[in-house]
Amino acid sequence: MAKILDRLLLFIYSLSIGALSVIAILLLTEAIPLKLDGSVERPVWIAGIVIAAVLFLLSLRFFYISIRRDRSSLSSIDQRTEYGDIQISTETIENLAYKAASRVRGIREVKTRIRITESGLDIVVRAMVDGDTPIPTLTEEVQKQVHDHVEEITGIPVSYVSVYIANLVQSPVIKSRVE
The missing domain is CATH 3.30.70.1350 (Cation efflux protein, cytoplasmic domain)
Incomplete structure (x- = not known):
């Protein structure tokens, strides 16, 4: 039961982090226009995109782990x-x-x-x-x-x-x- 709960939490976490990182990338690349009073400096802007991209890749990996089947418990010989x-x-x-x-x-x-x-x-x-x-x-x-x-x-x-x-x-x- 604990494994199922862990997988469910990992699934929800990976989806939420993935969605947030996509939104951050879209905002930082100005694909979604956002009016800010001050301008963001270029190094901060690049760092924000890199961090959002890394979080997105991590969320993809966590998503894969949460939905894959555990093959070690299914080891069998088929005839x-x-x-x-x-x-x-x-x-x-x-x-x-x-x-x-x-x-x-x-x-x-x-x-x-x-x-x-x-x-x-x-x-x-x-x-x-x-x-x-x-x-x-x-x-x-x-x-x-x-x-x-x-x-x-x-x-x-x-x-x-x-x-x-x-x-x-x-x-x-x-x-x-x-x-």
């Missing part, structure tokens, strides 16, 4: 079948990769990121491990699970799965009491 079009959001694919990586025993605190390339999907998995399983075996299993699960569910080829092990999860130390 065409004989029955119609299919769109799968990158967020859906990230969640599938997260689900597959989380199933691997020994993996904790998973984060995934997707990048769409010509050859398919590049998936980056960032995880923490428990420290009980050998890391090479663990990462290979994560790569296989993520690759197979995402390809099977989406039908989109996965070209690359990168696994980054950030750290070990520290398990709480339990001290036994000896009496």
Whole structure:
């Protein structure tokens, strides 16, 4: 809701500043005659036109920003079948990769990121491990699970799965009491 309000305010602001700067340019270039008691000095007149022109250009930019669609939230992969079009959001694919990586025993605190390339999907998995399983075996299993699960569910080829092990999860130390 806040984004919509911000865009609306930006839209109104850009229109008002644009209109005021156009009026200022027209007045300063005497396209609209205005009777003033004193004459305006040439440097002030030129500065006024330059400032009005800059404000007009800024208002055009703000106007464009206020009406354009946010493409980052619309990121998806589009496929065409004989029955119609299919769109799968990158967020859906990230969640599938997260689900597959989380199933691997020994993996904790998973984060995934997707990048769409010509050859398919590049998936980056960032995880923490428990420290009980050998890391090479663990990462290979994560790569296989993520690759197979995402390809099977989406039908989109996965070209690359990168696994980054950030750290070990520290398990709480339990001290036994000896009496």
